[in-house]
Amino acid sequence: MIHIDLTDQPIDVAAALRTVEDDGAGAINTFIGAVRNKSTGRPVVRLEYEAYDSMALHQLRKVAEQAVEQWPMLKKVTVIHRKGTLYIGDVAVVVAVSTPHRAESFAACQYIIDTLKQVVTIWKKEFYEDGDVWVAAHP
Amino acid sequence: MNLKIALFGIAREIVGQSALEVSAPEGQSVQALLAGLREQYPALGRLSSLAVAVNNEYAEDGATLSERDEIALIPPVSGG
Numbered sequence: 001m002i003h004i005d006l007t008d009q010p011i012d013v014a015a016a017l018r019t020v021e022d023d024g025a026g027a028i029n030t031f032i033g034a035v036r037n038k039s040t041g042r043p044v045v046r047l048e049y050e051a052y053d054s055m056a057l058h059q060l061r062k063v064a065e066q067a068v069e070q071w072p073m074l075k076k077v078t079v080i081h082r083k084g085t086l087y088i089g090d091v092a093v094v095v096a097v098s099t100p101h102r103a104e105s106f107a108a109c110q111y112i113i114d115t116l117k118q119v120v121t122i123w124k125k126e127f128y129e130d131g132d133v134w135v136a137a138h139p
Numbered sequence: 140m141n142l143k144i145a146l147f148g149i150a151r152e153i154v155g156q157s158a159l160e161v162s163a164p165e166g167q168s169v170q171a172l173l174a175g176l177r178e179q180y181p182a183l184g185r186l187s188s189l190a191v192a193v194n195n196e197y198a199e200d201g202a203t204l205s206e207r208d209e210i211a212l213i214p215p216v217s218g219g
Binding site: 050120125 | 185187195197213214216
């Protein structure tokens, strides 16, 4: 069972974890991406996330489906990504998966967050005291 | 035909608007569309990557575009 969301509201991590609970799952693995106070040594004030919503939701679902194909023992997968303005410490993304045993839960969780970063149509702009940059835009 | 192209992130900022209408010959390829846009907006050519999405999927260079497609320009993504 796959649960995907893209939201401009704060992510309720505890609620996200509950969505992957399963009687057959002995392992629940979670990745929480939070806003860091520095980027390549430069103090960060805030981030702004922008999304191409329909494609981001579609691609997030595809990534989750690919994980289920690769690890058929996956019971449940939840991916929630935030958009809008975020400040230091805010949760930007939560990936949670449940599996019977732990090894596959680590692997699937890592696959999902790594692939999300490569394909999902979400853009992050970092704001510093003295300027701003679209992350990864230039070589 | 007229293609409507949605713009996001730095591509939206470079062009200065969130959507573009481009007139193109029937059967215009993704590659040709990109070449035209890079010529008109040279800053697009300086990005680490620039993809085209058609109906919520990444499109290959050789794919052909139609007026009915939902087209978007995808600068380097940076979610997570």
